[in-house]
Amino acid sequence: xxxxxxxxxxxxxxxxxxxxxxxxxxxxxxxxxxxxxxxxxxxxxxxxxxxxxxxxxxxxxxxxxxxxxxxxxxxxxxxxxxxxxxxxxxxxxxxxxxxxxxxxxxxxxxxxxxxxxxxxxxxxxxxxxxxxxxxxxxxxxxxxxxxxxxxxxxxxxxxxxxxxxxxxxxxxxxxxxxxxxxxx
Numbered sequence: 001x002x003x004x005x006x007x008x009x010x011x012x013x014x015x016x017x018x019x020x021x022x023x024x025x026x027x028x029x030x031x032x033x034x035x036x037x038x039x040x041x042x043x044x045x046x047x048x049x050x051x052x053x054x055x056x057x058x059x060x061x062x063x064x065x066x067x068x069x070x071x072x073x074x075x076x077x078x079x080x081x082x083x084x085x086x087x088x089x090x091x092x093x094x095x096x097x098x099x100x101x102x103x104x105x106x107x108x109x110x111x112x113x114x115x116x117x118x119x120x121x122x123x124x125x126x127x128x129x130x131x132x133x134x135x136x137x138x139x140x141x142x143x144x145x146x147x148x149x150x151x152x153x154x155x156x157x158x159x160x161x162x163x164x165x166x167x168x169x170x171x172x173x174x175x176x177x178x179x180x181x182x183x184x
Contacts, residue, residue: 005101012137086111139171150177
């Protein structure tokens with residue numbers, strides 16, 4: 001019987017558990033004795049240059065890559081391919097994920113669905129459109145305690161990409177995000 005490939009996208013704001021969920025799924029695939037390969041963009045060096053690391057310090061070894069086409073070259077014969085911080089990759093990531101899934105592989109992608117301005121981020125909108133399964137994680141708003149979907153930038157700067165943690169970003173609900181953006 002031929003294997004059926006799939007694309008699973010885990011998305012949400014910062015501090016919502018995206019990477020933690022990716023790590024959980026990869027660990028389960030390992031328990032199932034599936035061959036896995038895990039990738040992250042080379043630009044993400046917050047906690048480690050090589051490991052995929054969640055904010056609560058859960059970590060798995062990964063291969064940092066410059067661009068999405070490198071994933072195709074390095075995926076080898078893996079049954080499951082994990083990709084973290086997908087928003088930092090080029091738009092070719094959509095074709096890469098499709099190719100891998102069409103080869104019968106399970107592709108698990110995690111990334112921010114919106115940037116700090118609330119706009120769709122990188123290849124994520126296209127990945128969400130082609131995904132077989134979408135799992136949206138939610139953080140807790142640090143201002144009111146409601147569920148949060150927004151990554152509010154607390155420091156000045158207008159570059160779309162600014163790697164950061166709790167010192168640079170806060171998870172906010174829609175109401176609090178709108179209130180804070182109006183003050184800028």
